Amino acid sequence: MSKKLFLSFAAAFIMVIAGGLYFSPADAQKGAPADKPVKVGQCYDCHSDIKEFHSSGKHAKVNCSTCHEGLNNHLKDVSSKPVTKMDLATCGKCHKEEYESLVSVDIDSRAKVEKATFKSRSPLFDKLLMPHGFTKEHAEPRSHVFMLMDHLIVDRAYGGRFQLKDWKEIGDAKGAEKNLWSTLIDKDPASSDQKAFLPQTATAANPVCFQCKTQDMILDWKYMGDKDPRAKWDRTSKVVEFARKMSHPMNCFTCHDPHSTQPRVVRDALIQAVVDRGEGTYPYDKEKSKKITMKKVTFRDGFRAIGVLNKPDSVLLCAQCHVEYTCNPGINTETGKPVGMDNQVTNFFSWVNVFDYNKKMADQKYKDFRHATTGAALSKLQHPDTESFWGSKHEKAGVECKDCHMPRVKKGSKSYTWHGQKSARYMLKDTCVKCHPYWTAKEAEYQVDAIQNYIKGKMTKAEFWLGQFIDAFAKAKSRGVSEVTLNEARKLHDVAHTYWEWWTAENSDGFHNPDAAREALARSIDASQKGIKLLNDAMTPATAAK
Numbered sequence: 001m002s003k004k005l006f007l008s009f010a011a012a013f014i015m016v017i018a019g020g021l022y023f024s025p026a027d028a029q030k031g032a033p034a035d036k037p038v039k040v041g042q043c044y045d046c047h048s049d050i051k052e053f054h055s056s057g058k059h060a061k062v063n064c065s066t067c068h069e070g071l072n073n074h075l076k077d078v079s080s081k082p083v084t085k086m087d088l089a090t091c092g093k094c095h096k097e098e099y100e101s102l103v104s105v106d107i108d109s110r111a112k113v114e115k116a117t118f119k120s121r122s123p124l125f126d127k128l129l130m131p132h133g134f135t136k137e138h139a140e141p142r143s144h145v146f147m148l149m150d151h152l153i154v155d156r157a158y159g160g161r162f163q164l165k166d167w168k169e170i171g172d173a174k175g176a177e178k179n180l181w182s183t184l185i186d187k188d189p190a191s192s193d194q195k196a197f198l199p200q201t202a203t204a205a206n207p208v209c210f211q212c213k214t215q216d217m218i219l220d221w222k223y224m225g226d227k228d229p230r231a232k233w234d235r236t237s238k239v240v241e242f243a244r245k246m247s248h249p250m251n252c253f254t255c256h257d258p259h260s261t262q263p264r265v266v267r268d269a270l271i272q273a274v275v276d277r278g279e280g281t282y283p284y285d286k287e288k289s290k291k292i293t294m295k296k297v298t299f300r301d302g303f304r305a306i307g308v309l310n311k312p313d314s315v316l317l318c319a320q321c322h323v324e325y326t327c328n329p330g331i332n333t334e335t336g337k338p339v340g341m342d343n344q345v346t347n348f349f350s351w352v353n354v355f356d357y358n359k360k361m362a363d364q365k366y367k368d369f370r371h372a373t374t375g376a377a378l379s380k381l382q383h384p385d386t387e388s389f390w391g392s393k394h395e396k397a398g399v400e401c402k403d404c405h406m407p408r409v410k411k412g413s414k415s416y417t418w419h420g421q422k423s424a425r426y427m428l429k430d431t432c433v434k435c436h437p438y439w440t441a442k443e444a445e446y447q448v449d450a451i452q453n454y455i456k457g458k459m460t461k462a463e464f465w466l467g468q469f470i471d472a473f474a475k476a477k478s479r480g481v482s483e484v485t486l487n488e489a490r491k492l493h494d495v496a497h498t499y500w501e502w503w504t505a506e507n508s509d510g511f512h513n514p515d516a517a518r519e520a521l522a523r524s525i526d527a528s529q530k531g532i533k534l535l536n537d538a539m540t541p542a543t544a545a546k
Contacts, residue, residue: 038071042075046078057261059259067085067258088249089177101420102145106143106422109140109142112142113139114138121459124464128470128501130372136201143421143422145250146249148247149249151205151210152243156204156205157202158194158239158240159195159197159202160196162185165185193238193240206235207233207234207237207341208225210242212320215251218266219304221304230300255317257306262308265294265316265319265320266306267320267321269347271294272349281293284353284391285390285391292313293310315395318386322384323383326349326350328368330346330367330369335365357502375490377490379498383507395513407430428445452508452510455510455514458518459504459521462503465524465525466524466528468528469529472531476536489531489534495524496524499527
């Protein structure tokens, strides 16, 4: 591959963040003739805020016409807006190996595995999360290329509106990336209202959900999803209309600045936590935060922002999604009133570990939902892999996400970063054994199993005792135990719930930080048992007499 060809793929992204170019994947020009190369200096005349990015970066010689359509017409008439290509295949024209690995399917990792089964991670999930929408379907993750597809078809999101045309499409990776809407059925294309189409489904999706599924909305979404006359979408937009305009999973420019190739983040809530709130890239390691920094760069008078890293750090890049974040309406714990999507707390990164989480959310006066049996205000944890990894033995040793999930591999004489993002379990020779050469791949797997089996045992015990606590609460309430006592029990429910669900939401079965997992799950069990004793004591004749 020539250097010229290698450099030619990304210039069209020059204006993705900076410049007010309109795009809509569903509205892209189809069959239009390829644009002739343009004079990049003409683009700088209007888009001066990204000139430094492009002109001094590795893509400086890439012409804008490579990835934008309609540039020639735009230069003749600025009202004729060009279209920015958002698909991964555009980058894959030059970065073939990276693209092919990203759209590969991890067949070893089973598809559509519901967490709330007795053979999966969380057999009592439905009981412990009632009545949250996640109880309708909460499947274990699979290959990243399916992240948008899986969001659209999951039973908890759109009431069963979007379905696969054929179950054969469930493993069509390139279809999920290139032709997503040709693989799906919309049961009511004339309506944009959220409603149930199938029994035992929920309509829990909202626009913030998409922040971790795609960045196709990047030009039309203001920083933090706030309302703005220039924004086509915001946190309160009709989510069905929003969904229909999204086409591509995990766009390359989420982590790679298309102008300069610098490592960057675009997830607004992460930028807010690290920069706006000043909590740093590693909030529990101030020295590391000084070495790995994030600079917030805004465009269009603050309409958009990106966070540029001073050096590559895959922990920060993966933290755009693999964190605990708030993404739905909830409850104001001070007033008891609903919190709607118009409140910025519905797009919030707590950016703390499991032991500090409840305090952080108490400061926000926010909880996600009330439990159906106890009425306790609880959090719905997402996937706090980053916060779990902080302080672990691997993190302290300098290991990053990429070392275990995106290793450097060889194809012939060429070395490249494998972009499939799957568990190290499926590529032990390229991950664990590289740092532990005294192990065979089988011995490395034995080590992984030892940790995960131990922590899964603790998760199951925590679930059991939390279930017993909920049963004890129902019994106590039916017997007329005072509201004062029930409120004390609800506080313990919140503690026990957070320390348990953090680890069923986290994706490694405790491997990212087994010491923290063990301690937190033990605290969950303690809180549940304390709550059971509180309620049982309140139901004894001697206590009732007092």
